[in-house]
Amino acid sequence: MAFYPSLIAFLLTLLAIGMLVAESFGISQFITDHFSFIVIDNSDTARGILTTLIAGVMSLMVFSFSMVMIVLNQAANNFTQRLLPELISNRQHQIVLGFYLGTILYSILIMINILPDTGNYDVPGTAVLIAIVLGILSLIFFIYFINTISTNIQISNILYKLYKNTKAQYSKQEKADDFANELPASSNAKWKSLNIKKSGYLQSVDFESLNAIAREHQIRVYINVPVGLFVHRHSPVIQVHPMPADEVRDKIVNTFTVSEQEWFDGQPLNGIKQMTEVILKAMSPGINDPGTALNAIDYLSDLLALEIEKKPFTSYNPDSEKSPLVFITPIPVSQVLHITLGAIRQYAKHDIVITLRLIKMLASFLQHYDFRESKKNDIEGQLHSLMFDADENIKNPLDRKAINELLNQYELATYKIGIEKSNLF
DSSP states (O other): OHHHHHHHHHHHHHHHHHHHHHHTTTHHHHHHHOOOOGGGOOOOHHHHHHHHHHHHHHHHHHHHHHHHHHHHHHHHTTTOGGHHHHHHOHHHHHHHHHHHHHHHHHHHHHHTTOOOOOOOOOOOHHHHHHHHEEEEEEEHHHHHHHHHHHHHHHHHHHHHHHHHHHHHHHHHHHHOOTOOOOOOOOOOOOEEEEOOOOEEEEEEEEEHHHHHHHHTTOOOOEEOOOSSSEEEEOOHHHHHHHHOHHHHHHHHHHTTEOOOOOOOOOHHHHHHHHHHHHHHHSSSSTTOOHHHHHHHHHHHHHHHHHHSSSSSEEEESSSTOOOOOEEOOOOOHHHHHIIIIIIIHHHHHHHHHHHHHHHHHHHHHHOOOOHHHHHHHHHHHHHHHHHHHHHHHHOOOHHHHHHOOOOOOOOTTGGGGOOOOTTOO
């Protein structure tokens, strides 16, 4: 987060030093001879302007930083803490705060080099003029900052950005030619297990280096834990055949990145988890925002469709003319559906609107997508669980009738629930 603010502050500090050097060559005198009306030649006036600029821009920076903290606190309380890294890493906000800091440092460096007015001293008027311009730009940046931060905190924009980024990650995976759907060849030899060095979340694997090691030493490597899951230090995450030498084993283990924090840049499953937690937060009694939950479910339905449709990559093989040596365990579709829909069902099993939207999503999967039989069974299992919870928790006859009508619409009458007797019917 500190890179852009530090970089901009450093550049403006260099600008201040450069202007002081230029003043020693008489740049202000040159500009005064041609544009005297824009150059300040009084040291007291220059010092007063710079003091005002420093105090004003510092107030803008403090206010802007306070706004960022308020936004982060609201996002954590109303949505999910998983969104905080994305909000903190907003490049536009970092640039604005860095520009404030740079303007303050620039003005301070110029001010401390203004000597008392002794009659024979040339005030660095050009440097002061640039400070005034930076102060005006700071006001413009402040207006831009207020507009962007008020826009970015809107949950509709957060959901859309999250949906767009996750969808782009699926597209990137789809275009990855180095991955294929090939299982390891059968062998009577037993695979040997290798343990990772520490417990944590399996963030990523350097497949290119791992494949190079496997090619060089003719070793088959099988990653039997999906990327993104928590692994223990003594878990047999890696299996190899045959067992290589100690130094080769260390090279293999070093291609795995394990972190104590659950954050995976570029993993679409992370986006699905964030979307799910937004839904759960929206349906919590403290927030009670079913509109946001419905909007998120619509985005989630498209992401889950991409997850179900994607190819089950089980190997890494950049050279299609050779047999693969690195094999991967993908996250099963059943597990992804259970992580998302299982949690949503528990929070919203009493809500007829959410239930209807989930039925529509699962029914649409079964009706409009051509999945393998195993994936179809996973979707039907989720629909069966959803109807079980609806039967247990939704007792209003009118709501139960709406559920059955929706099931009839999608030709899923086998999942219908009974309508209890009521004076309404």
